[in-house]
Amino acid sequence: MTDEKLLQKLSEYERKRFAYTHASGIMYYDGDTVAPPGSYLVRGDTMGELAMLSYKLSTGKRFEDMLGELIARKENFDAVTKRKIELLKRDYDEIKNVPAREYADYARLLVESMNAWREAKKNNSFETFLPFLTRVFETVKRFARYMAPDSDPYDTMLDRYEKGLTVKACDGFFGKLRARLVPLAAEIAPRYENVDDSAFRGCYPAALQREFSEYLMGVMGLDRERCIIGETEHPFTTNFSKYDVRITTHYYEDSPVSSMYSVIHEGGHALYELGVGDDITLGICGGGVSMAIHESQSRFYENIIGRSREFTAMILPYLRKQFAPRLDGVTPEEFWRVVTVVKPSLIRTEADEVTYALHVMVRYELEKQIVAGNLKVKDLPGEWNRLYREYLGVDVPRDSEGVLQDMHWADGNVGYFPSYAIGSAYGAQFLREMQKDIDVWGGVSKGDLTEINGWLCDRIWKYGQLRDPGELFESICGPLDPDVFIDYLAGRYGV
Amino acid sequence: MTDEKLLQKLSEYERKRFAYTHASGIMYYDGDTVAPPGSYLVRGDTMGELAMLSYKLSTGKRFEDMLGELIARKENFDAVTKRKIELLKRDYDEIKNVPAREYADYARLLVESMNAWREAKKNNSFETFLPFLTRVFETVKRFARYMAPDSDPYDTMLDRYEKGLTVKACDGFFGKLRARLVPLAAEIAPRYENVDDSAFRGCYPAALQREFSEYLMGVMGLDRERCIIGETEHPFTTNFSKYDVRITTHYYEDSPVSSMYSVIHEGGHALYELGVGDDITLGICGGGVSMAIHESQSRFYENIIGRSREFTAMILPYLRKQFAPRLDGVTPEEFWRVVTVVKPSLIRTEADEVTYALHVMVRYELEKQIVAGNLKVKDLPGEWNRLYREYLGVDVPRDSEGVLQDMHWADGNVGYFPSYAIGSAYGAQFLREMQKDIDVWGGVSKGDLTEINGWLCDRIWKYGQLRDPGELFESICGPLDPDVFIDYLAGRYGV
Incomplete structure (x- = not known):
């Protein structure tokens, strides 16, 4: 076989792989947004x-022959093809030991589990979700063992979401964060005890909030030809190449701030996916490279930009007009204080920038214990509540606001949560570098994020999966250093 | 191979076939409702x-071997399996001669063509749609030749939508309809020249119309666990088994009547699909049996039920309340006259019950000519406009209200249109039989369609594709007789 013929085979493989993932992704999105409830089993x-x-497609003799040939001739090809071969080999090593039937059963299980989670959250009934969640944890653990029989299964799971991440590194990272964050939060929180957010409570009709979302997407520079917004219980972003990116939000009619930050957060994910290079978007190197890099983008926009004095001051005139006359008396400083309140609370997605990592830590500890066999799934609610008491000092009144709040475990994403906290830390380091090159806050004040988007696109987005996350990050910022993140928070809150 | 093993193979085949069709259908629906415009090529x-x-899956040696075995042992199996074998053989004979690559190209072409049609309709630009439409007609004609090299290609197309239907039968059917319908319409139309529908014009907000749709779906007895409603330019129904049926409508804020009848029409399609037997819905015999039987159900609900005096009188109190105070002065008789106006017009989907078949006839004549090579696609707009003048006496002011109004050709559905008129005729004969068994109008007057739905489900819906449409129809009503349809119209309009 000539090199050219081999590349044709690779390209044929990429086309099919993309198509199956695409179809499956659309079905997932459809199921989560519009499909009738009775359709979920089918x-x-x-x-x-x-x-x-x-x-x-990605196992069996045919594929193995192609991959073997590609590896043998790797040196003949260009850098992008080399990277594709590397990623293919990595994926193959991951799934080659998972029996086909179990793989298909797992996909089915996730659909049922997501459905059970939605019902359980609605009815505050952990018991009905328990059998599904138990099977999900058992399956991801069994899969981790198939993937790397000699590794700690939780290390394997972490590595799947952030190449190279380990329990040891996470323990170190969270330990350092906790040591400085807990006192920092304790110092800041009391200043916000008497913030009056009553102007932002009451009736904010979903229809007006929908228009606000459109406005925010415009400010962020999201290309509406390639990006839509939908509504789901739990906001998320999904993408099928750079030509089809979808974010969702949830409108609470008693609070416009909740959806506002969901839109900005998911918009950050979307910008990343929309910015992947044209030449790689449909192939193996398409899409964002890791969950932590993804979260670094979403949380960069949500918190670093979206909760800045500059951003909140810039959008307040729109808000005043859109929700007139409710916000007539609100000053920029008052608005800023409302969206930057630091207060230990129950819901991760509603948590402030300072205590957020503590929410993540609860999940990290719990999933680590379950995977290690030191905690039973049935005991999750109790342990969840205990840790919320211990880390955040709050009492969980019911499971729907506790262990049932997130979709991640229902969807098999075990080992994902740490990415949120690491992503936040990445974001602070990106900001520090960005400020050396461009006038970040000048742009934000004018409502013009073009330079910021351009900086991130040049350094991160356009690469898709061409570089591993650690390498990508370090090439821009040097080593990960949680102190930069904590210094950034201290600076923002003036302590 | 044992019989049991062979049946397992068949069941495995059905599962895959369903899955691919399901995934493809969801992508189509998604593309037509929510997907960002930039995503269509991918x-x-x-x-x-x-x-x-x-x-x-449905060609090649593996499939042929299975089918061959099934045919050889057909007598060993039960009636449902026998029917599956019959349908499989029929499908196989249809596609076995279509080259694989052309089949895939055609699916791609339809996506592009639908996109071009949407744009062309929006911009009133037939020229931009022309190259796509030309390729669609060329392809369906080539496919018809592959399928039945010795038959008239248009006969082949008609037969695909309604087993056994021919150009000869259509010519006879439409000839008879035209002979009695044209004078009938001429007699009725003048009585409606001065109908005052001003109360039903003006501002009917989409949000209120959406609630109206929910109400209508409730009256029709559509199970909302398995049936949703969406919004598209051109209303349609799509289904993925009886567990997932979707209708769409289009809200015109200056007229609630348009969407009302779209919902009832599509609701009729949906009832049919929701009523298919549990044991067959996911397999080869699942889904409605033909386009004409489908249209007989949708048009039965839309016109025979939905435009009856009983139905309109029954829903008027809801309408008065929902759109208060706009309709306060409207009497049941006035409402009935508004929705039964007979007036030659431009848009098929808005046409009255009497002139509707003339719209269908225009399309029938044109597609017949194109397939026969007697008309060029580029000349379609001119011929369209000429026939509208000739059959309906109206001038087409622009292509977006003329040749570009329907999605069918863009979507490759050539040979489909006659089903609408035949379905109308079927419906009138179903009514005649139904009235022998149950109190149709008593139920409608009470807003209770349970008996009607039950009658249709027992005789039509539950069978799915177990019986061919002609056989199914004749087993209930005897031979097709357009005079029954025309007598029904004459009765409704009292002439």
């Missing part, structure tokens, strides 16, 4: 079939 | 891959 069957197709 | 690629999978 959808599970179909997604199982698609997962089976993906599995068969 | 979606075309993925749908092409899925079409290729379907093609490969």
Whole structure:
């Protein structure tokens, strides 16, 4: 076989792989946004079939022969192809030991589990979710063992979301964060005890909030030809190449601030996906490279930009007009204080920038214990509540506001949560570098994020998966250093 | 291989076939309702891959071996399996001669063509749509030749939508309809020249119309656990088994009547799909059996039920309340006259019950001519406008209200249109039989369609594709007789 013929095979493989993932992703999105409730079992069957197709495409003799040839001739090819070969080999090593049937069963299980989670959250009933969650944890653990029989399964899970991340590194990272964050939060929180947010409570109709979302997406520079917004219980971003990126939000009619920061957060994810290079978006190197880099972008926009004095002052005139006359008396400083309140609370996605990492830590500790076999899934609610008491000092009144609040575990994403905190730390380091090159706050004050988007696109977005996350990050910022993040927070809060 | 093993193979085949069709259908629906405009090219690629999978599944040695075995042992199996074998053979004979690559290309072409049609309709620009439409007609004609090299291609197309239907039968059917309908319409139309529909014009907000749709779906007995409603330019129904049926409508804020009848029409399609038997819905015999039987159900609800004096009188109190105080002065008789106006017009989907078949006839004549090579696609607008003048006596002011109004050709549905008129005729004969068994109008007057739905479900819906449409129809009503339809119209309009 000539090199050219081999590359044709690779390109054919990429096309099919993209198509199966694309179809499966659309079904997932459809199921989560519009599909009738009664359809979920059948959808599970179909997604199982698609997962089976993906599995068969990337395993078996045909694929192994192609991969073997590609590895043998790697030096003949350009850098992008080399990277594709590297990623293919990594994926293959990951799934080659997972039996095909289990792979398809897992796809089906996730559909059922997500459905059970939605019902359980609605009815505050952990017991009905328990059998599904138990099977999800058992399955991800079994898969981790298939993937790397000699490794700690939780290390394997962490590594899947952030290449190279380990329990040891996480323990160190969170330990350092906790040591400085807990006293920092304790120092800041009392100053916000008497913040009056009553102007931002009451009736903010969803229809007006929808228009506000459109405005925010405009400010962020999200290309509406390629990016839509939908509504789901739990906001998320999904993408099928740079030509189809979808964010969702949830409108609470008693608070416009909640959806505002969901839109900015998911918009950050979307900008990353929309900025991937044209030449790689449909292939193996398409899409964002890791969850932590993704969260670094979403949390950069949500917190570093979105909760800055400059940003809040810049959008207040729009808010005043859109929700007139409710906010007529609100000053920029008052608005800023409302969106930067530091207060230990129950819901991660509503948490402030300072205590957020403590929410993540609860989940990190719990999933680590479950995977290690030191905690039973049925005991999750109790332990969840105990840790919320211990880390955040709050009492969880019911599971729907506790252990049932997030979709991640229902969806099999074990080992994902640490990425949120690491992403926040990445973001602070990106800001420090960015400020050396451009006038960040000048742009924000004018409502013009072009330079910021351009800086991030040049250094991060356009690369897709061409570079590993650690390498990408260090090439821009040097080593990860949680102190930069904490210094940034201290600076923002003037302590 | 044992019979049992062979049946397992068949069941495995059905599962995959369902999954690929399901995934492809969801992508189509998503593309038509929410997907960002920039995504359509990539979606075309993925749908092409899925079409290729379907093609490969139902052709090739593996499939042929299974089918051969099934045919050889047909007598060993039960009636449902026998019917599956019959349908499989029929499908296979249809596509076995279509080259795989052309099959996938065609799926891609339809995505592009639908996109071009949407743009062209919006911009009133037939020229931009022309190259796509030309390729669609060329392809369906080529496919018809592959499918039945010795038949008239248009006969082949008609037969695909309504088993056994021919150009000869259509010519006879439309000839008879035209002979009695044209004088009937001429007699009725003048009585409606001065109908005052001003109360139903003006501002009817989409939000209130959405609630009206929910109400209508409730009256019709559509199970909302398995049936949703969305919004598209051109209303349609799509289904992925009886567990997931979706209708769409289009809200015109200056007229609540338009969407009302779209919802009832599509609701009729949906009831049919929701009523297919549990045991067959996911397999080869699942889904409605033909386009004409489908249209007989949708048009039965839209016109025979929905435009009856009983139905309109029954829903008027809701309308008065929902759109208060606009309709306070409207009497049941006035409302009935507004929705039963007979007036030759431009838009098929807005046409009255009497002139509707003339709209269908224009399309029938044109597609017949194009397929026969007697008319060029570029000359369609001119001929369209000429026939509207000739059959309906109206001048078409622009292509967006003329040849560009329907999505069917853009979507490759050539040979479909006659089903609308035949379905109307079927519906009138169903009514005649139904009235022998149950108190149709008593139920409608009470807003209770349970008996009607039950009658149709027992005789039509539950069978899915277990019986061919002609056989199914004749088993209930005897031979098709357009005079029953015309007598029904004459009765409704009292002439």
